[in-house]
Amino acid sequence: MNPITPIINGLKITLSHLFKKPVTLQYPTERPKVAQRFRGLHALNVSHNKAKCVACYLCPTVCPAKCITVEAGEDANHDKYAARYEIDMLRCIFCGYCVEACPVDAIRMTGEFELANYRRQDFVYSKERLLEKK
Amino acid sequence: MVNLTIDDKQVTAPKSATIYEAAKINGIKIPILCHDKKLKPFGACRMCLVEVEQMKGRQIPACTTPVTDGMIIRTSTPDIIKARKMVLELLLLNHPIDCPVCDKGGDCDLQNLTYEYQVNANRFSDEKFHHEIDYSNPLIERDMNRCVLCGKCARICDEIVSFGALTFISRGIETKIGCEFEGSLNCEFCGSCVSVCPVGSLLARPFKFKARFWALTNQKSVCSYCGTGCNLTLGVKDNKVLTTVYDENQGFHNGQLCCRGRFGYQFINSDKRLTTPLVRKGGALMEASWDEALELVATRLRGAGASAAALATPRLTNEELLLFKKLMEAAGSANYDHSAGYAHAALTKGFARSFGATASPSTILDIQKSDLLLVIKTDSYETHPVIGFEINMAVKNKGAKLNILSDKRGKLSKLPDAKTFVHTPGSEIAVINSLAKAILDEKLAAGSAVSIPGYADLEKALAGFTPDAVAVQSGLSAAAIKQLASDYAKAEKALIIFPVGNAYPGHNADMASAVANLALLTGKLGTEGSGVLCMAEKNNSQGAVDMGFYATSGLQAGQIMDGCASGAIKTLFLAGENPVVSYPNRAVVTTALDKVEFLVVSDLFMTETAAMADVVLPACSFAEKEGTFTSVDRRVQHIKPAIRKVGQSRTDFEIFSTLIAKLGGQAPAAPAAVFGEIAASAPGYAGMSYAALGETGAFAPVDITPAFVVPKTVAVEPAAGKLALVIGSVLYHNGTLSQFGEGPMYVCPEGYVELSRGDAAKLNVAENDLLNVTSAAGSTKLKARISSRMPEGVLFSPYHFGAAEINRVWSGAPVTWVTVTK
Numbered sequence: 001m002n003p004i005t006p007i008i009n010g011l012k013i014t015l016s017h018l019f020k021k022p023v024t025l026q027y028p029t030e031r032p033k034v035a036q037r038f039r040g041l042h043a044l045n046v047s048h049n050k051a052k053c054v055a056c057y058l059c060p061t062v063c064p065a066k067c068i069t070v071e072a073g074e075d076a077n078h079d080k081y082a083a084r085y086e087i088d089m090l091r092c093i094f095c096g097y098c099v100e101a102c103p104v105d106a107i108r109m110t111g112e113f114e115l116a117n118y119r120r121q122d123f124v125y126s127k128e129r130l131l132e133k134k
Numbered sequence: 135m136v137n138l139t140i141d142d143k144q145v146t147a148p149k150s151a152t153i154y155e156a157a158k159i160n161g162i163k164i165p166i167l168c169h170d171k172k173l174k175p176f177g178a179c180r181m182c183l184v185e186v187e188q189m190k191g192r193q194i195p196a197c198t199t200p201v202t203d204g205m206i207i208r209t210s211t212p213d214i215i216k217a218r219k220m221v222l223e224l225l226l227l228n229h230p231i232d233c234p235v236c237d238k239g240g241d242c243d244l245q246n247l248t249y250e251y252q253v254n255a256n257r258f259s260d261e262k263f264h265h266e267i268d269y270s271n272p273l274i275e276r277d278m279n280r281c282v283l284c285g286k287c288a289r290i291c292d293e294i295v296s297f298g299a300l301t302f303i304s305r306g307i308e309t310k311i312g313c314e315f316e317g318s319l320n321c322e323f324c325g326s327c328v329s330v331c332p333v334g335s336l337l338a339r340p341f342k343f344k345a346r347f348w349a350l351t352n353q354k355s356v357c358s359y360c361g362t363g364c365n366l367t368l369g370v371k372d373n374k375v376l377t378t379v380y381d382e383n384q385g386f387h388n389g390q391l392c393c394r395g396r397f398g399y400q401f402i403n404s405d406k407r408l409t410t411p412l413v414r415k416g417g418a419l420m421e422a423s424w425d426e427a428l429e430l431v432a433t434r435l436r437g438a439g440a441s442a443a444a445l446a447t448p449r450l451t452n453e454e455l456l457l458f459k460k461l462m463e464a465a466g467s468a469n470y471d472h473s474a475g476y477a478h479a480a481l482t483k484g485f486a487r488s489f490g491a492t493a494s495p496s497t498i499l500d501i502q503k504s505d506l507l508l509v510i511k512t513d514s515y516e517t518h519p520v521i522g523f524e525i526n527m528a529v530k531n532k533g534a535k536l537n538i539l540s541d542k543r544g545k546l547s548k549l550p551d552a553k554t555f556v557h558t559p560g561s562e563i564a565v566i567n568s569l570a571k572a573i574l575d576e577k578l579a580a581g582s583a584v585s586i587p588g589y590a591d592l593e594k595a596l597a598g599f600t601p602d603a604v605a606v607q608s609g610l611s612a613a614a615i616k617q618l619a620s621d622y623a624k625a626e627k628a629l630i631i632f633p634v635g636n637a638y639p640g641h642n643a644d645m646a647s648a649v650a651n652l653a654l655l656t657g658k659l660g661t662e663g664s665g666v667l668c669m670a671e672k673n674n675s676q677g678a679v680d681m682g683f684y685a686t687s688g689l690q691a692g693q694i695m696d697g698c699a700s701g702a703i704k705t706l707f708l709a710g711e712n713p714v715v716s717y718p719n720r721a722v723v724t725t726a727l728d729k730v731e732f733l734v735v736s737d738l739f740m741t742e743t744a745a746m747a748d749v750v751l752p753a754c755s756f757a758e759k760e761g762t763f764t765s766v767d768r769r770v771q772h773i774k775p776a777i778r779k780v781g782q783s784r785t786d787f788e789i790f791s792t793l794i795a796k797l798g799g800q801a802p803a804a805p806a807a808v809f810g811e812i813a814a815s816a817p818g819y820a821g822m823s824y825a826a827l828g829e830t831g832a833f834a835p836v837d838i839t840p841a842f843v844v845p846k847t848v849a850v851e852p853a854a855g856k857l858a859l860v861i862g863s864v865l866y867h868n869g870t871l872s873q874f875g876e877g878p879m880y881v882c883p884e885g886y887v888e889l890s891r892g893d894a895a896k897l898n899v900a901e902n903d904l905l906n907v908t909s910a911a912g913s914t915k916l917k918a919r920i921s922s923r924m925p926e927g928v929l930f931s932p933y934h935f936g937a938a939e940i941n942r943v944w945s946g947a948p949v950t951w952v953t954v955t956k
Contacts, residue, residue, distance in 0.1 A: 056234035057346040072343035078269050080235040080343050103234050 034111035039094040041112040042087055044130045045105060051131055052106035055082040059098035059107060067091035068098060085127035089115055138205040153196035153207055154182055164209050165218065165250070167243050167332045168284035169197050172388050173293055179284050180221045181247065184209045193217055215251070222253045225282050227260045229333070236280065238334030241347035244282060245333075265310060270318040272880035273339055273397050274328055278310050281335040287311060287327030294390060296526040296549060297321050311335070322545075322865055323881050324519065325396040329380035329389065340397060340877055341377040345369075352379055353776035354829055356763050357395045358449055358756040359868035361670045362387075362498070362520045363765025363831070364395050368757060368776045374403045375757055375777060385830075386499060392519030393866045397877025401755065402777070404874050406739055408752035409781025419750060424782065427749050428789070432796035434705045434732045435465040443469035443694040443703045446683060447710030448672040449871065450786050451761025451773070453808040455674070455681040457790040457801060458709060464797040468688030469703065472711070473636050475684030476691035478670050480634045482684050484646025485668065488654070490839030492679050493818070496629055496665030497767035497833065502528045503663035506535040506625035508618075510562065510632035510649070511641075512544025512554070512923075516865040517633040518669050518766070522546065525631070535625065537618055539565060541860055542930060543923040555618055556925050559858040560640060560850030560949040561608040565615065566648040567847065568604035571596040572619035573655055579623070580657030588842030592651060595844040607849070623656045627663035635671025636716050636869070637861040637933040640948030644845035654840050669766045672869060673756075677764035680816050680834070691717070692946075698726035705732045709786055710753060712870045714742040715936040718946030719911055736789055739874055742936050752783040759785040761805045762812075762827070764834065771831035772824055853951040857893065859909065859929045861944050867934040885938020887916040887931045889954070890924040897954060907931075909952045912942035929954070 025032055034040065045052045055072035067090075073083030099107050117123055135146045140153075140162050147156030152175055157164050167179035177198035184196045187206035193214060196207075208214070225244060233239045268276040288300040288311055299321035303312040313319050328336045350369035357364040365385035369377040378396050382389045401407075411427035412419040435442055442465045446458050455472075462470045475482055486492050501507065501524040515522030522545070528534040529549045536552040538544075539562065547554040557565050573579050574593060583589060601615035608615075622628050630649050634641040649666055658664040670676055678684065689697055695713070697703035699722070706727070713723050727733055727746045735744040736751035744750050756763075757776040764770050779785070787808075791801035802808045806824055813822045818834030826832060852858075866872065866882040873879065887907055889899065899905065903918045907929070916931060916938060924930060929952065931940045944950050 054235045055343065056239065057349065058234070061346065061348065074343055078267070 038111050039096050039109045043110045053082040055080050058101040062097045062101040065091045065093045087125045089123040136203045140207045147201050151201050153199050156201045164196050170330050173289050219251050223256050227258050236334040237337050243332035268318050273323050275337045275339050280333050286330040290326045294523050323393045344376045345371045355773050356771045358673045359394045360518050361675050361766040362518045363769050364520050370776050373777045375399050387520050394872050394878050398875030400876040401874035402757045407780050412750040414748045431734050439466040441704040442467040444707040445711045446472045448472045448675040448678040452677040453761045453805040454786040455683045461790045461794050464799045471685045471691040472678040477636045479643040480646035481679050484643035487843050488647045488650035491836045493768050493836045494668045495836050496667045500663050504627045504629040506628040508630045509538045512540045512546050513862045514633045515545045517863045557608040559860050563648050563847045564604050565608045567599040568601050568615050569619040570651050571599045572601050572616050573623045579655045583655045586840050592842040628658045631667045633669045647843040648845040674763045695726040698730040706730045707734045709736045712741040712743045715870045718944050720941040754783050754785040768834040769831045772827040850949050856951040857929050859950040859952045861933045864932040885935035886919045888919045889929050890926045892926040894920045906955045907943050907952050909943045909950045911945040914939045914942045
């Protein structure tokens with residue numbers, strides 16, 4: 001092959017890009033659209049003004065990273081509810097098994113990906129923080 | 135043995151086995167919901183259907199069909215699987231599918247079978263039940279909507295516990311399990327029903343919603359309350375003991391437990407546990423380092439000689455007790471004791487002189503092999519409930535006769551054909567002597583008795599104890615005494631059972647000798663099902679006796695208290711003992727502890743006694759340490775830590791070994807080494823090792839050199855216008871430790887005084903009235919409890935409660951005469 005041809009081919013590609021819309025996003029002024037199936041920060045679903053979670057302990061059981069802590073409590077009607085629900089995002093591997101295991105559709109994964117923080121304790125998401133996500 | 139074929143496999147099984155049992159023995163699993171190996175076959179759930187060729191291939195329940203020779207059985211043909219699937223579909227028709235919120239999820243037989251048989255849909259439809267859920271009880275929650283009517287709860291409550299709190303109510307589709315008049319559960323709360331429930335109908339409330347079954351780590355252990363030596367499985371999660379797990383294959387009792395064994399574990403993770411050493415500075419107990427606290431103790435003990443004394447709770451392990459003894463020897467003192475030398479004199483002194491051994495010659499296993507049980511004090515059920523279950527089963531299943539000699543009636547009196555002989559308090563030794571006299575008079579004594587040393591002396595000494603003479607003082611009729619004597623002597627195998635402990639001052643060395651005389655006279659000793667079983671109170675009382683942790687050359691517990699008061703004892707080391715509450719005569723004990731110069735207490739909790747101490751050392755519970763416990767029948771069992779130590783607490787083993795080192799001695803490094811020493815030196819323990827103990831433990835044999843000893847009797851003079859107060863144990867508590875177990879405290883939260891209906895009417899007292907109980911020693915206020923089991927003129931009060939202060943009234947005499955006013 002002519003040794004010049006590959007160089008020309010390469011330059012063609014470069015040249016064509018000069019006339020295309022750039023792929024770079026001007027983050028944070030421009031924000032990406034995350035896919036429906038993206039596995040971001042967890043959220044606890046709400047029904048009848050309270051978390052749907054019944055503290056069945058299936059998510060901490062299935063979690064391969066052992067990052068979920070659930071403690072069940074008994075409410076005034078003797079029903080089971082999650083008195084404590086915590087996810088340690090420093091350990092979480094966003095596998096989504098917790099969502100899959102949940103028998104009552106109480107947990108889902110949101111598109112939220114901006115999880116950087118300054119202190120380790122800020123990575124521990126309590127029930128209150130997980131419920132804030134709509 | 136019979137030969138049969140199960141699933142094309144040639145197997146053998148005992149003649150008495152059912153098909154289900156034959157399959158189980160041979161490792162073939164047949165699914166079942168209504169079976170427990172302790173219970174009689176019932177055949178309620180229809181899950182265990184199998185095909186038997188000889189029965190024209192019909193499907194029959196395996197759990198109620200006995201095996202016969204040559205049977206050809208198939209356990210899982212397509213037809214059987216189809217039938218089982220339908221049984222599950224029918225059960226799931228009414229059973230709510232609330233597994234995520236049901237605590238039984240993960241440990242549920244119905245859930246497991248539904249999964250195993252892939253019952254994913256239901257061909258039928260019906261309404262779910264709408265029974266009201268019983269939340270009223272603090273220990274047992276009953277949700278009858280989940281019930282599969284296997285009847286295990288009702289059967290265990292009837293067959294083994296003999297309470298009968300639960301039963302089938304209504305018929306047909308309306309059938310459910312309920313309590314009397316469909317009320318709430320009101321029983322002795324042993325939790326046996328909870329343990330056998332295959333679904334989530336009966337749940338342990340203390341464990342409710344705490345964890346899933348699969349998240350628990352199970353650690354086998356031995357119960358730390360009474361001396362029965364029940365085996366436990368502790369369910370541990372996050373370094374906390376969350377529950378006790380039922381295991382039908384555990385121990386002689388097959389996993390059966392009482393209220394405190396099953397629901398009394400909470401003291402292990404109690405928030406009230408001591409976590410740091412405390413040293414008294416300027417009048418108040420302040421936190422200190424271990425070094426500082428132990429150095430202080432060592433300074434006091436160094437060269438203390440006879441001015442130092444020690445009292446230990448018989449809840450310490452054998453190894454710790456031996457080390458404690460070594461510590462006192464290093465300090466130069468022989469003043470050490472536990473309740474054995476004090477309240478367990480029956481063993482240390484009575485049996486020692488009558489049997490030449492300091493242990494019961496019989497075992498718990500003898501109970502079900504006996505023809506006649508002579509139980510002294512109905513309380514033996516309340517002190518050792520699981521031994522009570524054995525008595526229940528011996529009477530109900532094996533047809534053993536039950537005679538009870540007691541100062542009040544109790545649960546055992548309600549057993550079928552039980553005869554209760556109610557004597558006046560304090561006359562028990564005289565009555566037992568009169569039994570011996572009656573046996574001699576009726577020529578019912580065994581021929582071998584004459585050759586036992588002391589026979590002539592005994593014969594002479596018993597002359598005054600004719601049934602007629604004793605009848606007057608004991609309140610029994612002479613005919614009853616003669617009847618009891620001939621029943622006992624004529625039974626082929628007869629066993630005497632009696633409890634001893636802190637609250638049984640009348641059950642002393644003389645009582646043990648009197649009882650021993652009976653057994654020796656009739657030759658009912660040394661054979662299976664015959665003998666004497668003395669039941670010491672705490673989990674390692676027998677071990678403390680075996681380790682020799684009682685006064686031999688030094689002072690006894692009572693004398694140690696006197697020594698503290700007089701100034702002779704300057705340093706007192708209490709390991710786990712709480713004498714302010716558990717010893718008689720509180721005023722004397724508190725004065726003694728006030729006077730003693732230096733008081734060291736190692737305990738789990740800030741008890742009434744620890745609050746008076748100069749140094750308090752936080753000790754570990756049984757769940758945090760390693761060692762051995764010896765049960766009342768000398769079964770030596772090994773325990774291992776289930777959790778890490780709480781706070782800075784240390785085991786008594788570590789405390790004692792550090793102190794020995796500080797005193798210049800050399801302590802063995804680990805409990806295993808000490809156990810080696812025990813195996814080499816303690817009688818009966820020879821050749822034992824941790825490895826050989828395994829999970830079932832080992833019996834330390836008892837060698838007997840019999841001798842007749844004339845027991846001393848003390849005449850108890852009735853005081854005019856006064857009532858006799860007897861102290862004892864209640865079913866839900868054991869010592870003072872169970873006050874820190876939430877379960878027992880839910881059921882029996884405070885001390886009380888129990889009196890007969892007659893006395894209540896005379897004194898114009900109603901249930902729960904606050905009564906002033908006054909004796910020569912002191913006075914206290916207690917709530918009244920009126921019951922039909924008390925004879926007139928007799929009061930009963932449990933001794934476990936610090937706040938009840940019954941030991942202000944109770945002086946340590948077998949009977950305390952009291953006046954009662956409103």
